[in-house]
Amino acid sequence: MKPNSPKISRSPTILDVARRAGVSKSTVSNVIRDADCVAAPMRARVKDAISLLSYRPNALARQLVQQRTTMFGVVVGDLANPFHGEMAKQVELHAAAQGYRTMFVNTQADEAEAAGLESLLQYRVAGILFLAHAETTKRARQLVAGKVPAVFVTCSTDWGDVVCGDDRRGAEEATRHLLSLGHRRIAYFADPIVEDAADRARQTGYREVMAEAGLTPTVFRWRRSPSRLFRNDREVTPEDVLRGKRRMTAVFSSNDLGAIEVLDCADRLGIRVPEDLSVVGFDDVVMARLARINLTTVAQPQEDLARLAIDTMTARLQGSLQGRPVRRTVELRLIVRGSTAPPGAG
């Protein structure tokens, strides 16, 4: 109604700044974008007006007109999982260092993932980083493939760039470590929360080294809630595996959480680690370092992985990386702690 009643406390726009400084919109725009075509005194005047009004550029408007955003979508399996939490942190850190904000999408349920991805795409994120991904999910592919670059960290796919550790070599090293200690009956325990491709690679490393040594690989798989152990879809108890004459003397777990579960079982069954049972994990989560856990494990260099992932993403965005998906791996190294020893060391 009253034409000159000011809208209360609307945040100032570039136009307000321009009026205040007595210049035009574009001069202000030039100043805030650090364009080099503005005279020093003019620039100072504009900057004064900016801080006077405490003007803050509207990223939405800018990105709308520029037709590109500086946001990444990050799909993370479960932030409560310490490995994912740490990875997420590193990814956010490196993205921020490159001027990108991150939108997180927690997922586990398939439906949530699809909805989350859809929403990320509506925000026109510049790219999507997958810190977890079920390969079986064809949905993700049809949703994002070709629209924005996707890079998969610590998980795998054939339709996007992949950054991960050399899982197979890592598993080989772990298995060799157990062999060199004198173990012969070494089991592989698969935790289903490990991505399929990573699990396969680790399993392959394990199987190969076992075969080389003339030993039979034995693979078990956890099923969650409540935790139960399966071999070839036949349920077996941890007791079956860890007790008796034909018992396993060592377990190589596909991740640290699984390894810690094995420690728990051992404790319950009164089996001593490492005297009666050696355990090796994978990831080197912070927890693994605790004196009470003290787990021998294959360390994943989370910071390197995150940096490489962000670098790959920005390379795609700048066009310095083009064409077919690439796969970049980093070396893994075994950290020997107190959960492994020669069999019968007690």
Next chain:
Amino acid sequence: MKPNSPKISRSPTILDVARRAGVSKSTVSNVIRDADCVAAPMRARVKDAISLLSYRPNALARQLVQQRTTMFGVVVGDLANPFHGEMAKQVELHAAAQGYRTMFVNTQADEAEAAGLESLLQYRVAGILFLAHAETTKRARQLVAGKVPAVFVTCSTDWGDVVCGDDRRGAEEATRHLLSLGHRRIAYFADPIVEDAADRARQTGYREVMAEAGLTPTVFRWRRSPSRLFRNDREVTPEDVLRGKRRMTAVFSSNDLGAIEVLDCADRLGIRVPEDLSVVGFDDVVMARLARINLTTVAQPQEDLARLAIDTMTARLQGSLQGRPVRRTVELRLIVRGSTAPPGAG
């Protein structure tokens, strides 16, 4: 140059859909916003066009014109910390359930926090949730106070809504538990990563119950990297505290991570838990449940905290909550596990 060369694979806009369906822009808009003023056949025609072109609304454009976004900023101290990881997960989940996306800002360094907040404000986030906050940071206040609603979860301030556990009562209960087991020399160990206000409240609970029982409170504080213990700014070793005639028989730690650190020390010093030393933590991180840790602790109901935080935020946004900052607390409860026992139980 060639006026009819189509821009290659630009994502379709509302206008493309309108043309394809032979209607006007606003009709399409009415359809995608589920406005009830569109005839069924028309709506169907538009929907066909939408899926034909696989049109996806541009959230940036929408939010620019609506002058409000559906994004929350989330300031998180350290995602690698399992308590924060879990909280972050719950917050993301509940925000998503209310139709809000979350932008995470990792912080620890003061500078990073300011830069992160600035960037969140440029994105015009609808509100900011603090999952960690150093009260000393006056910067945050001048940056966000009055601009967008802020809610502080598990940390405190006087310039925004606060959602947290009843730290004092929780600490009282923990201390009483130790007293009732027969302990008299009970120390409080403060971990500096716990927010100041929370630490104060927990300490108060501890001191009060000690005083009631006619006992002297004894407070120690960790300093990080390398972990060293201080009392009144005088360095003392864990050995001083946990060994000898005047040794403490119980430790109440301001968080689980600190409590686990105490377990580590005990292990190194050959002190048995709980026979020679009882330990109580705070938070109930997943780790605390491990058989090897098995920590008695005050549980924070992370999901309740997250839900309450999001509810508070949305209430502010809808205007159903107005005026001065509110403080909402949830009850905490003690989980008794294996790290506590009567003194000299061995």
Next chain:
DNA sequence: CTGAAAGCGCTAACAC
């Protein structure tokens, strides 16, 4: 119930 028109705050040519 549908369509035309006016912006949201900003950038990016392109004249002056």
Next chain:
DNA sequence: GTGTTAGCGCTTTCAG
């Protein structure tokens, strides 16, 4: 160097 102008993709009055 600086100002003018035309949109970015969408919502939202307001006439038909």
